[in-house]
Structures are given as C-alpha cells and as structure tokens.
Amino acid sequence: MSTETSRAGRDRWIDACARARATAPAGTAWMDGLRAGAAARFADVGFPTTRDEAWRYTSLSAVENGRFDPHPAPRPEALTPDLFQQLTFEPWDCNHLVFLNGRYAPDLSRAARLPAGVRLTSLAEAVVAVPDLVEPHLGRLADARGRTVTDLNTALMSDGLFLHVPRGAVVQEPIHALFVSMANGSPAMSHPRNLVVLEEGAQAAVVESYAGIDGGAYLTNTVTEIAAGDNAVVDHVRLVRETAAAVHLSHLEARLGRSAGVSSHIVTLGGGLVRHDVDAVLDGEGAECTLNGLYVLEGAQHVDNHTLIDHARPNGTSRELYKGVLDGRSRGIFDGTIIVRPDAQKSDARQINRNLLLSEDALADSKPTLMIRADDVKCSHAATIGQIEENALFYLRSRGLSEEMARSLLVQAFVSDILGRIRIGPVRAGLECLLFTRLPRHHAPRETA
C-alpha cells in the first residue's frame, strides 16, 4: 500500500465526516461540536497503522482504502421471522432495540415494562428528547483516549441504544440491542453508538449483539460507553456474529464509581476482521470489574482483543479471563494491560488468557502487560496456548466416544467456564446452542443429569 492510496483513503473518510456533520439533524449545537472535534482529531492522525504498538497485529488498510456506503438502505424483508427469532434468542421475551444497517427500526423494537424513571430509547431520540441526560456522558469517556477509530465513530455516529437508569432503580429484565447488517449492492457501513448510564445504586443488564444476515462485506464501527455510578451494578454481554466478509471494530469504555460492579462478556464467533478495544476505569474506591471474553474462530478470521483495566482508586478488584478456540487459518490476539495507579493501594487484579489451537495453521498471540505503580497490591497474570490433550482424547475414546465427539466435548469443556459465567440465562443457552452446533458436530451441552 503506497502512501498515496493511503492519503486518498483518509481524505475520503474526512469527506465522509464533513458530510455527516452537514446532514446531521439541526438544533443540537453540542452534538455538532462533538462531531467536529472528533472529525478534526481523525483528520490530524488518520487510521492507526501496524507501526503503532497497539495495532501491530491488525492492519486497517482494508478499511482505510475501502469504499463503504454510509447510508445503505436496509432491506427489512431479508430479516425473516425465523432469523429474527434466532437473533433475539426466542423464546426470550425481553426488551430489545433493533437497528438495521445502523438505523433504528421501531417496528421491530420493544421497550415496555420498565421501572418508573428508566429511559430506554434510541440514542438519536435521546439526543433530542433528553439532551441533559446525554450530554454529560456522550463522548466524555471514550473520546479522551486518542483513538482515532473511536473519533471516526463519534464523527459519523448514526444511532444506537440509550439507557438511563435513575438512582436506586433496578431493571430486572435484560435489555438487548441488536444490530443487523445486510448488504445492498455496495458494501455498507454503520457506526453504532450506545450509551448506558446508571446512577448511584442502579442496576441493569445490557446485551449488544451484532449480526450480518447475508454473506456480504460491510463495516461495523461501534462504540459503547457505560457509566456506572457509585454502587451501581451492570451486567454486559456483547455477541459478535458478523459475516466472514465483515469488519467489526468496537470500543467499550466503562467507568466504575465507588463500589460499582461491572461485568462484561465479549463473545466473538463471526466476523472476518474483528478488533475489540475494552477499557475499564475503576474510578471509585472498591469498584469491582470483570472482563471476560471468548473467541471461537475458523477459516481466515482475525480477531484482536485489546483490553485495558485501569485501577485508579484503592481497593478495587478486577478479574479478567479471555479464552480463544482457533481453527483453520484463524488468528486470535489477546493484548491485555492492567494499570495500577500510585494511590490505588490494595488493588487485586487477576488476568488469564488461554488459547486452544485446533489446527496447525491457526495462530494465537498473547501479550499481557502489568503496569504497577502502587506497592501494596495483588496482581497476577497467566497465558497459555495449547492443543487438545492427547491423554484426554484417548481417555474419552477408550470409553466409546468417537474421536469427533471426544474433540467436540473437550472444546466444549474448554469454553464452558466462560459460558457458565454469563448470568443472562437465555443468552447463555443461546450461545451454547450456537457454539455446540458449530463446533465439530455432536453438541448436547453439559448436563447435570
């Protein structure tokens, strides 16, 4: 790739940002300011390159030089009732917001049975209807990172989930934001933006899932910001099942107040090129953060998980477990950093990354980094890359299980602890179903008899 094509690529993106500003709904000057600032930062720096340490494994040149239609009309008819049921984990009956090619689809969505004072709408609606709830948070968390892919999202953001849970309110039922991409001639792109704000002592569970329903190429560049106030509890799941031709870039930014608890599970099954940036800041004393991830890859999939857990205050706890199952020529990357700031004494951080290679050509990279600036902390990390154990395989076969079933069972066993930690039952069950039908035949998840 020459510098010239790269410059032409960047210029196209700068133009796209300008057009997005020009066509954005009027009346919200602060939103325009947000977009303009982000566009300017992107124009300055452009896309990261593999010369950036944080991007050394993942090249975005295909995105930079790709041509994506920013306003692809969805074809709602492509989303058949069967598919829709599958994507919404039927018979799970929960509140869901559905977005087709980044556009909110109110007809397919439902926000009912919510406790008083809880706001669940599309972000675009919220920007107009309740700017005072949006403005203090939108972009405040994610845009300060110097991440130009995030800036691009801010400059181009279309729509997404907005959830505001007032002080002390508990939303029992999980909320599902479903983003469906479908091709319509040229490759599509969407820049979903989700904002989840929980005030002090509030509680909610949010699932975001991304799916492509035809084999087409497209780009999803999504940013989710979670602000968990003091003592708030957030359960978060992201499920990525984009198509093999799709690029999925995501940034999750969570800020935890005093004694807040945020638990996030990011499960990547689909997508050709996937990059997750996850940042959690334990910004109040005694916050507790769980970041788990699972990537089950095949073919030529490339998935890059980048996490940062920032212990900024004392007595925080973080638990991180990322597991990869890599088949075919796939590549899975885990790059996890834990920072413990000088006054974050008594921090307790544990990070584990385990990879299971199912083929000779699959590749796993694991890069844990601890940056400890305090002296009274408990921090550990571990990383393994292995194959199916011959011993275990023989043991199972010697009991009459076919080699295929034995392998499948061992892979299931490998992923079962991550799945088991997902507390949203229907999502866990749906995932088990998805995974175990996709893993080498023979499924039937674990049972307790």
Next chain:
Amino acid sequence: MLEIRNLRAKAGGREILKGIDLAVRTGEVHAIMGPNGSGKSTLAHVLAGRETVEVTQGEVLYDGRNLLGMAPEMRAREGVFLAFQYPVEIPGVSNMYLLKAAVNAVRKHRGEPEYDAMEFLALVKERMKLVEMDQALLNRAVNEGFSGGEKKRNEVFQMAVLDPRLCVLDETDSGLDIDALRIVAGGVNALRGPRRAMIVITHYQRLLSYIVPDRVHVLAQGRIVTSGGKELALRLEEKGYAWIEGQTAGPAAPAARV
C-alpha cells in the same frame, strides 16, 4: 476370547514389548505382574488402542477378530475396557455426561435403544453401590480434584456401568489404602462372571489376595518370563522380582506359552 501372538511394540522410539504371547478365555481372570518398566502398562495401552504405542509385529485377536485394526472407540463399543493407571482429569465435562455418552455409544453400537435420563439414572444408582461411590462425585467434572482412591473407584464404577466383556485393569491397586483396595477389589469381584474375562495388571501381590486370579504371568523386559497358578504370585511376593530378573538374565529364558 483374547489371543496375543508374538506382540512387539515401541513407544517413544524404544522397543518395550518384545514378543508377548498370551491367551485369555472367557470367564478367566489373569494377573500380569512385573517390575517397573517391564512393559505392563504398554501392553494395557496396546489393548485399548493408544496411538502413541506403535505395534511393530504380531497380532491380537479378540473373539477371533483383529483387535489392532480397530479404533479405540470401536474396541470400547465391542466390550474392551481399560481401567487407567492414571485416570485423566477433564475439567468442564461432568462425570455423568461422559458416562451417559459412553453407555449410549455402546448401546447404539449393539443396536439397542439409547437410555433416556430416567433409565440411565436407575442404572447408575444400582452400579454405584458396587464401589460405594459417592453421588456427589458423579456431578463433578471427570476426575477433577478426585483423590487417588476416588479416581480408581471411578474407573471401576465406569467399568460396572459400561458392562464390558474384556476388562483390563492397569495397576488399579497402586496408591490405594487398604480400605479403598477392599472396595475396589469388591467391585471387581462382583463383575467377575462366566461371560467376562479380566486382565489384572499389578506391581504388588497384595491385590491378588482380594482378586484371586486363575493364571499369573510375570512380565520382565518386555516378555512373559513365567506363568503359573495363583501360587506364583505368592512366590514372587516372597522372593521379589530379582528372582525373576535373575532367571531372565540368561539367554535361555523361553517365552511362556499358556
């Protein structure tokens, strides 16, 4: 039921079995004794189909059919069971799940309908008594965190549930205290019968006070150096393996035929 003829096998590039001949008839219990490194476990693994052991010569007939040509799972379905010396821990797979999958694989192979949950549970409950198995272990992951005794008991329990025709017990007594040994041996004895054969591999004579064999074979340096009745085990106990090794030192040691 089982006929091993001039079996030679290599593991890790070294020849371990150097011409084994052994015949076991239905209903019989054979003990194979021998010092460490004599090839006992290698023989057990060859019978179960371990791919890391390479058979270089000879044949093994099971009911007149070529056992060595069968995949490990086919052997299991045909009724060959190996109780492992070191049962493998498999985190994430419940004991019950494995057992049910195994039982149904065998039943399917025999053309019998698969057990449903209720039938399976009834079978399990009945067989558990044989080895005084703690029900809590059933719902735990396979062998994970089990004590040595619990692991061995679990092997015999699996054997009882799978109802094999040829049982190979590889040092099932090693590392057991006397109570566990009694329980495990009791389970094995309960499974003795006219339609089943057993090969009990052990380092110590002690087990054979509980499981009384029909024949005893002594394996040393990859060959069966002597065979006899149950009294052979006692003689070994008394004189130690040095006695046998002394005998095999000379070139004249003929392979015992049974």
